[in-house]
Amino acid sequence: KAGVTQTPRYLIKTRGQQVTLSCSPISGHRSVSWYQQTPGQGLQFLFEYFSETQRNKGNFPGRFSGRQFSNSRSEMNVSTLELGDSALYLCASSLEPGQGAVSGANVLTFGAGSRLTVL
Amino acid sequence: AQSVTQLGSHVSVSEGALVLLRCNYSSSVPPYLFWYVQYPNQGLQLLLKYTSAATLVKGINGFEAEFKKSETSFHLTKPSAHMSDAAEYFCAVIANSGYSTLTFGKGTMLLVSP
Secondary structure, eight states, X not given: OXXXXXXXXXXXXXXXXXXXXXXXXXXXXXXXXXXXXXXXTEEEEEXXXXXXXXXXXXXXXXXXXXXXXXXXXXXXXXXXXXXXGOEEEEEEEESSSGGGGGSGGGSOEEOOOEEEEEO | OOEEEEEOSEEXXXXXXXXXXXXXXXXXXXXXXXXXXXXXXXXXXXXXXEOSSOSEEEOGGGOEEXXXXXXXXXXXXXXXXXXXXXXXXXXXXXXXXXXOOEEEOXXXXXXXXX
C-alpha cells in the first residue's frame, strides 16, 4: 500500500514568488492535514481538509492557502514568498478526522515532506 | 490550550544503554498523546499513542511510554539503545478531540554512540 506522497521533494524559490505543493494521501484516506516544520518554530499546524472542506486552520497569514480535491488529493499554496517561509512542509492523511484520528488505523500518517528554500 | 513540553533538546546515550526521553503535558481534560520519530530527510513516523485504554503503551522498535496523570508526564523509554535509534523524537497532543490537529513539542534529538 503506497504511503503519503508529496511532490516536489525539494524546491528553491525567490522572494515574492508563489509555490504550490501537492499531497496524495494513502488510498482510502479522506482527511489531509498540513504542517510546517522550521528549526525555530518547530512543527506547526497549517490546515486540515476533509471531503473538500477546510475543517480547521492554524495561525498563519492569508498567504497560505490550501484545497482538497474530490479524490482527496490536496494542494497548498504560498503566495508572495518570504525568507521565513523556508521550511519542510509535511502532509499527513488519515481515514477520517476528529476522534477517528486516535483509534485504530486512523492516526495521522505523514509523507516525507517538501523542502522549500526561499532565496 | 493543551500543550506538551519536551525536556532536553539533545540526549546522548551509549549503545545498549537505557533511553529516556521526557515529555510533560498540560491539559484540562484527558489528553490523547503521541510519540513520533523523524529520521534525517524523512517525515514523521508514529511510535506509539495513548488514548486512555492503558497507561503503559508499547510501540514499535522496542519503545514504550507510561502515562502518569499525577505527574502529567508521558516519557518515552527503551531498555537498550541501538545505533539505528539515532533520530529526532517528538511528543504530541491532540489539541481538540473534534479534530485531528496535533500540537507538537520542540523535539529531542537522540544521539547514540558506539
